[in-house]
Amino acid sequence: MMATNGTATCKDVQTNGEVATPSSPLPNNSQRFTFSSEPTMEDIRRMQAEFTDERDWNKFHQPRNLLLAMVGEVGEVSELFQWKGEVAEGLPDWSDSEREHLAHELSDVLIYLLELAEKCRVDLPRAVLQKMALNKLKYPASKVHGSAKKYTEYTD
Numbered sequence: 001m002m003a004t005n006g007t008a009t010c011k012d013v014q015t016n017g018e019v020a021t022p023s024s025p026l027p028n029n030s031q032r033f034t035f036s037s038e039p040t041m042e043d044i045r046r047m048q049a050e051f052t053d054e055r056d057w058n059k060f061h062q063p064r065n066l067l068l069a070m071v072g073e074v075g076e077v078s079e080l081f082q083w084k085g086e087v088a089e090g091l092p093d094w095s096d097s098e099r100e101h102l103a104h105e106l107s108d109v110l111i112y113l114l115e116l117a118e119k120c121r122v123d124l125p126r127a128v129l130q131k132m133a134l135n136k137l138k139y140p141a142s143k144v145h146g147s148a149k150k151y152t153e154y155t156d
Ligand SMILES: Nc1ccn([C@H]2C[C@H](O)[C@@H](COP(=O)(O)OP(=O)(O)OP(=O)(O)O)O2)c(=O)n1
Pocket: 057, 060, 076, 105, 107, 108, 111, 112
């Protein structure tokens, strides 16, 4: 069950994976922004697996199709930013409706990303920790502070 704005927060996720009484995930710009601690990536993976199973859609959700679906949703995110010029952090000039639309499209990207990772047998929470550790090695803060250069552009 989804609320009228179609969005949900973690505290709305019940133990059976269903979603009830969603409240807005849209940020209050005056506060420092953090994510809710739930749902976890595994929660979302499981909920999407249930959604797919219930509809007999696994036959369509092979890795390549999921990749194409995810890229399509990335395109939908891009459309929201298209022709707007620079957009400041927190999207101060965006309407609530535009923010809600963005939240939906980013969610679509994440849902497909997590299902793609599942179908490719990539344990994404663990993989992202490994990758961030590699990023730190590649981009030591002491070396790259304040510079956006690619690591290949450093000579030493
Ligand atoms: N075969 C499908 C179709 C949909 N979904 C789920 C995952 C996405 O979160 C969302 C995508 O639905 P749509 O393809 O209808 O795309 P949008 O929700 O973005 O609608 P629109 O393209 O009208 O903006 O629904 C899915 O898992 N598998």
